[in-house]
Amino acid sequence: MEQYSIPKPAISRLCLVYRILDELIRSGIQTVSSSQIAERLSMNPHNVRKDIGYLGDVGNLGAGYDVEKLKNTIAATFGLNRQRNACVVGLGRLGTAILNYEYFETYGYVIVAGFESNINKIETLRTAVPLFPSYQIADVVRRFEIDLGIIAVPEQSAQKVTDQLIKGGIKGIVNLTPVILKIPHTHVFISNMSIIGDFNYLSALITLNSKTIQ
Amino acid sequence: MEQYSIPKPAISRLCLVYRILDELIRSGIQTVSSSQIAERLSMNPHNVRKDIGYLGDVGNLGAGYDVEKLKNTIAATFGLNRQRNACVVGLGRLGTAILNYEYFETYGYVIVAGFESNINKIETLRTAVPLFPSYQIADVVRRFEIDLGIIAVPEQSAQKVTDQLIKGGIKGIVNLTPVILKIPHTHVFISNMSIIGDFNYLSALITLNSKTIQ
DNA sequence: AAACAGCTGTGAAAAAAATCTCAGGTTTCC
DNA sequence: GGAAACCTGAGATTTTTTTCACAGCTGTTT
Numbered sequence: 001m002e003q004y005s006i007p008k009p010a011i012s013r014l015c016l017v018y019r020i021l022d023e024l025i026r027s028g029i030q031t032v033s034s035s036q037i038a039e040r041l042s043m044n045p046h047n048v049r050k051d052i053g054y055l056g057d058v059g060n061l062g063a064g065y066d067v068e069k070l071k072n073t074i075a076a077t078f079g080l081n082r083q084r085n086a087c088v089v090g091l092g093r094l095g096t097a098i099l100n101y102e103y104f105e106t107y108g109y110v111i112v113a114g115f116e117s118n119i120n121k122i123e124t125l126r127t128a129v130p131l132f133p134s135y136q137i138a139d140v141v142r143r144f145e146i147d148l149g150i151i152a153v154p155e156q157s158a159q160k161v162t163d164q165l166i167k168g169g170i171k172g173i174v175n176l177t178p179v180i181l182k183i184p185h186t187h188v189f190i191s192n193m194s195i196i197g198d199f200n201y202l203s204a205l206i207t208l209n210s211k212t213i214q
Numbered sequence: 215m216e217q218y219s220i221p222k223p224a225i226s227r228l229c230l231v232y233r234i235l236d237e238l239i240r241s242g243i244q245t246v247s248s249s250q251i252a253e254r255l256s257m258n259p260h261n262v263r264k265d266i267g268y269l270g271d272v273g274n275l276g277a278g279y280d281v282e283k284l285k286n287t288i289a290a291t292f293g294l295n296r297q298r299n300a301c302v303v304g305l306g307r308l309g310t311a312i313l314n315y316e317y318f319e320t321y322g323y324v325i326v327a328g329f330e331s332n333i334n335k336i337e338t339l340r341t342a343v344p345l346f347p348s349y350q351i352a353d354v355v356r357r358f359e360i361d362l363g364i365i366a367v368p369e370q371s372a373q374k375v376t377d378q379l380i381k382g383g384i385k386g387i388v389n390l391t392p393v394i395l396k397i398p399h400t401h402v403f404i405s406n407m408s409i410i411g412d413f414n415y416l417s418a419l420i421t422l423n424s425k426t427i428q
Numbered sequence: 429a430a431a432c433a434g435c436t437g438t439g440a441a442a443a444a445a446a447t448c449t450c451a452g453g454t455t456t457c458c
Numbered sequence: 459g460g461a462a463a464c465c466t467g468a469g470a471t472t473t474t475t476t477t478c479a480c481a482g483c484t485g486t487t488t
Contacts, residue, residue, distance in 0.1 A: 005422060007475065015414045019394055033435065041394065046477055053437065062435045062483035079421030080414055093311035098409065100307060107392075107410045147420065148413055172416030174409055178321075180233055180255065189419045191412040195312065195388055196321045198405040199362055200229045200294055202386030205403045206361065207293030208219060221445065247465065260447055263466065276453035276465045 006054045006077075013051050014074055016041055021071040033064040083108050085146045089137065089161045090153030091116040091125060094176065098150060099129055112144050117157070137161060141168025150174045220268040220291075227265050228288055230255055235285040247278040297322050299360045303351065303375045304367030305330040305339060308390065312364060313343055326358050331371070351375060355382025362386045369393050 006014075020040055024032055034052070038045040052058060052065070058073045059065050075081040086109050088099050099114050116122050117134040125131060132140050134157075141149070141164075149165045151158055151173060158179040165173060166188055175181055178194040220228075234254055238246055248266070249259040266272060266279070272287045273279050289295040300323050302313050313328050330336050331348040339345060346354050348371075355363070355378075363379045365372055365387060372393040379387060380402055389395055392408040 009475070011418050011422070012415055015411060015418065016394055018414065019392060019411070023394075035435090040396075042397070044477075046479095047475090049436065050438090050476080057437085059436050060484080061437070063485070064435060077421070078414065078418035080417055084413070084417060086413070093314060094308075097307035097311045101409075103410070107413070109410070109413055148416060150409065171420045172413075174412050174416070178233060180230055180237075182254075183256070187423055189416050189423075191416055193407050193409075193412055195315075195364065195407070196317070196323070197229060197233070198388050198407055199298070199300070199321070199323055199386075200232065200292065201226055202362060202388070202403050202405055203294055203298060204225050204229065204292035205222075206385045207291070208225070209401055209403075223445070249465090258447070260449095261445090264446080264468090267467065271467090273466050274454080275467070277455070278465065 010051045010054055011078075013041070013043065013047070014055075014078070017048070017051070018071060018074045018078075018080065021067050021074070024067045025071065030067055031064045032067050032070075080108060083110055084148055085110055085112045085144055086148040086150065087111065087113040087115065087141065087144075087146050088129075088150045088152060089115045089134070089165070090151065090157070091121055091131070092152065092154075095150075095152035096125065096127070098152060099127055109148070112146060113140050115140075115161070117153075134161060134164070137164035138168035141165060141170055147171045148174070150176065152176045155179050224265045224268055225292075227255070227257065227261075228269075228292070231262070231265070232285060232288045232292075232294065235281055235288070238281050239285065244281055245278045246281050246284075294322060297324055298362055299324055299326045299358055300362040300364065301325065301327040301329065301355065301358075301360050302343075302364045302366060303329045303348070303379070304365065304371070305335055305345070306366065306368075309364075309366035310339065310341070312366060313341055323362070326360060327354050329354075329375070331367075348375060348378070351378035352382035355379060355384055360384060362388070364388045364390065366390045 017037055020037060034048040035045040038048045052070070055073050055077050058070050086104070088095050088111060091099065091114055095114070099111060104111055111129050114127065114129050114131045115134045115137050116131060119133055122131045122133060146168070147170065149170050151161060153161055155177050158175070158177045159181060162173065162181045166184065166186060170188060172189045174191050174193055176193055178196045181190060183190060231251055234251060248262040252259040252262045266284070269287050269291050272284055300318070302309050302325060305313065305328055309328070313325060318325055325343050328341065328343050328345045329348045329351055330345060333347055336345045336347060361384065363384050365375060367375055369391050372389065372391040373395060376387065376395045380398065380400060384402060386403045388405050388407055390407055392410045395404060397404060
């Protein structure tokens with residue numbers, strides 16, 4: 001009955017494992033061991049086994065993991081075996097670049113809407129995805145059953161569009177701005193993904209690392 | 215002498231604190247308490263104080279933190295008070311969008327080079343940043359003293375350009391592809407930042423969450 | 429068929445991180 | 459000036475996460 005939940009660090013590592021398994025399948029490999037996975041992800045084999053253990057029984061005791069089976073188990077546990085609708089908010093250079101990224105469907109995500117506050121832009125842009133003015137966000141998110149949103153608007157509009165997405169019942173948000181969003185204690189998950197933010201984090205690691213080396 | 219190092223989770227939280235402080239400065243606020251920061255970041259005040267504690271003595275015992283001073287301390291500890299050179303590898307839609315992002319310098323980062331393997335593209339693109347063919351990556355990274363690289367190439371080239379960046383002595387990489395890079399045990403830090411990867415992680419949280427609610 | 433090398437899964441141990449408690453210090457307001 | 463409300467910093471405690479050790483299974487090789 002698996003009552004106790006999977007630790008978040010384990011979840012994110014298992015997402016990486018999932019990715020590796022995809023690569024293995026493409027190279028026609030059918031079996032993989034915890035130490036092979038560990039090496040590829042620079043982690044240790046014990047941790048790989050413990051993480052996989054959270055999924056229930058998947059390994060062949062004494063004989064590694066069946067790549068396909070492990071991948072399917074992760075997919076089933078994490079809900080990666082079904083399509084999810086997504087949208088892009090803000091159609092500047094970054095937003096349109098993402099809107100035109102061809103591989104979302106390969107991974108099970110379908111961009112079903114783009115939003116932009118500048119009406120002129122909506123009329124001039126030529127895309128396969130239907131576009132809407134930003135004031136319709138909540139409405140369209142609900143109607144199209146959109147689970148995931150990508151925020152690519154200017155900093156000053158980030159909080160506003162977030163509120164609208166949440167009002168529409170969105171379940172997850174990828175925030176591409178450096179703004180730290182205020183989230184009500186609804187069950188909406190946020191992933192902050194700004195290059196500036198990551199640059200700062202990397203700078204910190206670089207700086208602290210060079211200090212300890214001395 | 216601060217011999218013991220700051221835990222990574224604390225580092226990334228302090229980066230968020232840093233961001234908040236910026237906002238506070240812009241609104242003219244001079245003092246802030248741990249619980250105010252905590253509320254804004256939905257964490258708890260004890261944890262905020264412990265994190266700040268890693269920086270040494272910065273608070274006014276009994277009277278909150280001086281916003282400016284705290285920000286400067288984080289900047290100094292994390293090396294955020296100096297400029298760093300960065301580059302973008304891969305000038306497709308995403309790469310060029312990033313190359314044209316105006317705010318890097320505001321945050322202390324200067325994009326000093328763009329790389330692209332398609333020579334035609336290099337000649338047709340009009341940018342303020344000097345562009346180079348990809349085979350010159352290692353060379354240019356070394357010559358221009360580039361610390362940080364952004365990888366925005368197609369999946370199949372990701373590992374190749376990574377190897378070149380490392381050969382040039384890069385210190386940090388933001389990997390925008392879903393590929394999991396193989397890194398030698400040099401001191402290069404990687405931040406994986408692919409929308410697909412984050413979508414998967416969010417899907418996992420959404421799925422596991424809805425299971426436990428039942 | 430037996431021995432060996434290599435594998436998983438699990439419970440125990442260790443390490444790391446988050447949380448709590450409390451001893452003081454500050455400010456504000458009467 | 460004194461009380462109340464609020465604050466930081468640090469040690470102790472609890473919780474979470476990682477690492478380890480080992481029992482038991484599998485496939486291969488001789």
